[in-house]
Amino acid sequence: NAGVTQTPKFQVLKTGQSMTLQCAQDMNHEYMSWYRQDPGMGLRLIHYSVGAGITDQGEVPNGYNVSRSTTEDFPLRLLSAAPSQTSVYFCASRRQTNYNSPLHFGNGTRLTVT
Amino acid sequence: EDKVVQSPLSLVVHEGDTVTLNCSYEVTNFRSLLWYKQEKKAPTFLFMLTSSGIEKKSGRLSSILDKKELFSILNITATQTGDSAIYLCAVGTSYDKVIFGPGTSLSVIP
Numbered sequence: 001n002a003g004v005t006q007t008p009k010f011q012v013l014k015t016g017q018s019m020t021l022q023c024a025q026d027m028n029h030e031y032m033s034w035y036r037q038d039p040g041m042g043l044r045l046i047h048y049s050v051g052a053g054i055t056d057q058g059e060v061p062n063g064y065n066v067s068r069s070t071t072e073d074f075p076l077r078l079l080s081a082a083p084s085q086t087s088v089y090f091c092a093s094r095r096q097t098n099y100n101s102p103l104h105f106g107n108g109t110r111l112t113v114t
Numbered sequence: 115e116d117k118v119v120q121s122p123l124s125l126v127v128h129e130g131d132t133v134t135l136n137c138s139y140e141v142t143n144f145r146s147l148l149w150y151k152q153e154k155k156a157p158t159f160l161f162m163l164t165s166s167g168i169e170k171k172s173g174r175l176s177s178i179l180d181k182k183e184l185f186s187i188l189n190i191t192a193t194q195t196g197d198s199a200i201y202l203c204a205v206g207t208s209y210d211k212v213i214f215g216p217g218t219s220l221s222v223i224p
Contacts, residue, residue: 031210040123042202043157043214050210058211090156096210100146100164103204103212105156 002026006091006106013081013113021076021109023091030096032074033103036060036087043090049074050096081113116141118215120203126221131193135218137203138185146206147179147186152217153199160188160201193222 007022025032033048035058045058049068063085065077074093078085088110092103121136139147146164150157161170163179163186170177174193179186190197200217207213 033212035214040216042118042120042216043204045211045213048210056210059213092212100162100206102148102159102162103157105158107155 004091004093004104004106006089006109008109009107010110011112013078013111015082015113017081018077018079019081021078021089021091021111023074023076023106024072025074025091025093025104026072027093027095027104028071029093029104030071032068032091032093033058034064034066034074034076035090035092036085037090037108038087046076046089081111083113085111086113087111116205116207116211116213118203118205118213120201120215120218122218123216124219124221126223127193129193129195129222129224131222132189132191133193133220135188135190135201135203135220136185137187137215139203139205139213139215140184141205141207141213143208144181144184144205145208148204148206148212149177149186149188150202150204151199152202157202190220193220195222195224198222 004025034046035043047066049055091106149160161177166181203215
């Protein structure tokens with residue numbers, strides 16, 4: 001099973017450039033979310049979705065957009081990258097119908113903004 | 115504002131030692147508390163706790179939740195170098211958010 005797949009694994013952007021981080025899951029999970037991880041700060045929730053067509057903001061949503069047109073995909077868009085967005089980004093999913101199921105994580109995308 | 119706090123933030127122990135990692139939380143509408151282990155890449159799931167006082171065990175790892183005092187501990191006995199990792203505590207809320215603490219970085223030296 002592929003589980004949660006994130007692409008690309010690494011990306012370098014210049015300030016002001018835009019890009020989309022891709023996340024796909026093949027487990028038919030309703031719930032998907034994006035986190036960023038910075039040293040000493042754990043994982044901070046950016047955006048999440050409880051199903052196709054539904055998204056909501058997490059703890060640190062500014063500078064990021066999301067959409068959820070299918071159950072499988074949950075892309076994260078940076079419209080104008082800033083050095084403060086240098087981080088490791090993780091996508092995670094779980095079954096929404098069982099609130100007490102753990103999150104399954106992708107392997108992360110390491111983003112550097114210069 | 116929902117908050118998850120972990121202590122200590124880092125810890126160095128010798129192989130064979132027993133360690134206790136702490137997690138406290140203040141969230142609206144608590145639903146579950148989760149522990150994850152993170153080595154090089156993605157966090158991997160260890161435990162989920164929803165009820166107070168019931169210990170969960172897996173090998174040398176165990177965890178317990180106190181919903182009255184709003185904290186959980188993760189114990190690791192007879193530590194090995196393979197236990198070196200970041201241990202993350204997270205809390206799930208009924209508003210569908212899963213909030214993580216800053217993590218405890220554990221180093222086990224031979």
